Amino acid sequence: RKEVEQDPGPFNVPEGATVAFNCTYSNSASQSFFWYRQDCRKEPKLLMSVYSSGNEDGRFTAQLNRASQYISLLIRDSKLSDSATYLCVVKTPSNTGKLIFGQGTTLQVKP
Amino acid sequence: NAGVMQNPRHLVRRRGQEARLRCSPMKGHSHVYWYRQLPEEGLKFMVYLQKENIIDESGMPKERFSAEFPKEGPSILRIQQVVRGDSAAYFCASSPYGQGQETQYFGPGTRLLVL
Numbered sequence: 001r002k003e004v005e006q007d008p009g010p011f012n013v014p015e016g017a018t019v020a021f022n023c024t025y026s027n028s029a030s031q032s033f034f035w036y037r038q039d040c041r042k043e044p045k046l047l048m049s050v051y052s053s054g055n056e057d058g059r060f061t062a063q064l065n066r067a068s069q070y071i072s073l074l075i076r077d078s079k080l081s082d083s084a085t086y087l088c089v090v091k092t093p094s095n096t097g098k099l100i101f102g103q104g105t106t107l108q109v110k111p
Numbered sequence: 112n113a114g115v116m117q118n119p120r121h122l123v124r125r126r127g128q129e130a131r132l133r134c135s136p137m138k139g140h141s142h143v144y145w146y147r148q149l150p151e152e153g154l155k156f157m158v159y160l161q162k163e164n165i166i167d168e169s170g171m172p173k174e175r176f177s178a179e180f181p182k183e184g185p186s187i188l189r190i191q192q193v194v195r196g197d198s199a200a201y202f203c204a205s206s207p208y209g210q211g212q213e214t215q216y217f218g219p220g221t222r223l224l225v226l
Contacts, residue, residue, distance in 0.1 A: 043219050099154075103153040
């Protein structure tokens, strides 16, 4: 079983749509969770951290369910510029801070 | 404030040659991580270094791969006797302290192609 699993997609949605991505992780001791965005296999860029209480940043909402070891990202009112690969990332419980990446979910927003 | 820099951005090698990838962390950052992204896959952790020390190399292949982060100069990821399976994007990330909640900032990556 992979440490972090995502549906690779692709998700093809029209502009203005709401889309949700899911992710599961295997290590129950994991402490920190993130969503990164990667455009055309350029470097990953941090989109947002994910907290147990859930958090929102504009059109983006992230949720964490520790009991189910499940992380989600909701994008409302999709824009063409949201087209990218979204990476679910978990920081290992060790003190080295290394990140474990899912394989990514590809989103294509169409006009 | 320059971000993480990596060079070269693209590197072509023939099988059996050596590849040297360089990473200069952000100013003030003394912790460097190397990740590899194979085609159609997610990023995989390779090695974590502080200045002059390898802290965690659990993700690095035991043979042909080595990494260093000297007191002066960039971090170097070295691949000896490259094979076609080494073709990938290699990303370096840096952080100020290496632990806790601080963000890792990624460089633009080096795309290695082995012919």
